[in-house]
Amino acid sequence: MNFIxxxxxxxxxxxxxxxxxxxxGLKVLFTLIVDKRFNVLRFVGSGGMPSSHSSFVMSLATGTGRIHxxxxxxxxxxxxxxxxVMYDAAGVRYAVGKQAIILNEIMKDYQKDKKMSEEQLKELVGHTPVEVFAGAVLGILVAIWML
Known part of the structure; x- marks a missing residue:
């Protein structure tokens, strides 16, 4: 059997x-419902509800358990x-997002007096524990449904 x-x-x-x-896909749908705008970039972006990282790794773990x-x-x-992965998504990456919000506010205040780049840091990087949990449950359910 060949590789492909x-x-x-x-x-x-x-x-x-x-x-x-x-x-x-659910991130795009939730953005449409909550923010009342269609943002296709949410399909490839990190952060938000549900955590695709959690869904990805929990479907892997659940599927591995069912198979092996x-x-x-x-x-x-x-x-x-x-x-x-889930700890990182809810811990480290979430903290990075919070720091980005604060740094962006500091830069806004600083930019009032000085001319400089207006590029902002990405604020939606990590996940809340609820987003991680929802992603994990989704991953488990998908693996149970498909295997």
Whole structure:
């Protein structure tokens, strides 16, 4: 079997990609509902509801458990990996977003007196714990549904 065919038949890979795709699509939908505007860039952007990172890694962990067994080493590795990614999304990356908001405000005040670049830092980088949890639940449900 050739490489491309093997990739195409990798059910676990497809489950994770579909979980990510659904999460990213939901971000566009939630932006439309909450902000009353269509923003297609939310489909590829980070941050927001639900966390596509969490959806991606929890679908991987759940699918791995279903395929290889809940007591397998590979399930344990994928679950620990998922927890690290979700912690990072809700912790470190969320803090970076908060700092960007503060720095952007400082730059606005500074720009009033000085002429300088108006480029702002990206503020929507991480996730709230609710966004991470919603993404994780979505990933679990997609993996259960598809495998």
């Amino acid at each position: 065919q093997s990739i195409g038949e990798n059910r676990l890979l497809w489950v994770t990609l579909i979980a990510w795709f659904i999460a990213q 067994g809940w007591d397998s080493a590979i399930f344990t590795i994928s679950l620990v990996f998922a927890f690290v």
